Amino acid sequence: GESVGLHLPTLSVQEGDNSIINCAYSNSASDYFIWYKQESGKGPQFIIDIRSNMDKRQGQRVTVLLNKTVKHLSLQIAATQPGDSAVYFCAERAGGYQKVTFGTGTKLQVIP
Amino acid sequence: GAGVSQSPSNKVTEKGKDVELRCDPISGHTALYWYRQSLGQGLEFLIYFQGNSAPDKSGLPSDRFSAERTGGSVSTLTIQRTQQEDSAVYLCASSSHRVYEQYFGPGTRLTVT
Numbered sequence: 001g002e003s004v005g006l007h008l009p010t011l012s013v014q015e016g017d018n019s020i021i022n023c024a025y026s027n028s029a030s031d032y033f034i035w036y037k038q039e040s041g042k043g044p045q046f047i048i049d050i051r052s053n054m055d056k057r058q059g060q061r062v063t064v065l066l067n068k069t070v071k072h073l074s075l076q077i078a079a080t081q082p083g084d085s086a087v088y089f090c091a092e093r094a095g096g097y098q099k100v101t102f103g104t105g106t107k108l109q110v111i112p
Numbered sequence: 113g114a115g116v117s118q119s120p121s122n123k124v125t126e127k128g129k130d131v132e133l134r135c136d137p138i139s140g141h142t143a144l145y146w147y148r149q150s151l152g153q154g155l156e157f158l159i160y161f162q163g164n165s166a167p168d169k170s171g172l173p174s175d176r177f178s179a180e181r182t183g184g185s186v187s188t189l190t191i192q193r194t195q196q197e198d199s200a201v202y203l204c205a206s207s208s209h210r211v212y213e214q215y216f217g218p219g220t221r222l223t224v225t
Contacts, residue, residue: 034213043116043203043216044155089154099168100214102147102155 012109019077021106023090026071030092034100035064035075038087085110116217118204124223125194133189133220137206144187145214146179147203161187194224
């Protein structure tokens with residue numbers, strides 16, 4: 001069936017380094033992708049999104065890259081800070097349908 | 113303005129009892145979603161309401177689960193005859209004109225003993 005999955009369940013990064021969180025998706029009909037951040041005890045919070053007609057989008061300290069050829073999505077966080085420690089979810093939306101499917105999640109641990 | 117709120121924040125119930133979880137979406141948001149999140153796991157879609165359309169119930173795990181949304185605003189998720197495997201955090205989200213960006217509430221942690 002259709003699924004969105006993550007390669008790494010846990011990622012440990014030194015403070016100040018860049019982080020890269022990866023996500024694989026299998027639904028070629030997906031046309032919109034989102035990254036969410038979930039801090040402990042809180043609901044997920046929108047970080048950045050990208051449409052399938054783009055391959056890169058930048059926000060504040062974050063960049064999302066989309067490779068439709070291999071159905072791969074990544075979130076890059078520049079100069080990772082302790083406050084970036086959280087679980088990160090990628091999510092996809094298939095064309096013409098509003099429901100968003102979430103991936104398993106990657107826990108990012110920032111080492112001071 | 114206020115974000116999405118959920119109540120109660122924590123609920124402990126005995127196996128076999130019914131529970132009701134409440135979600136107050138952001139005012140004016142037409143779409144409302146319920147998800148379930150087990151410890152250390154991802155988000156499991158349960159149900160989706162969009163305006164006055166029939167809800168998408170495709171994610172409800174069994175007929176013990178039901179949800180309603182009154183007046184296009186507040187939603188209640190009901191779990192009948194709770195089982196231990198129902199223990200999880202139940203998250204509600206709402207969205208508006210930018211339909212795909214969902215705003216999440218803090219969740220209700222349900223523990224079935």
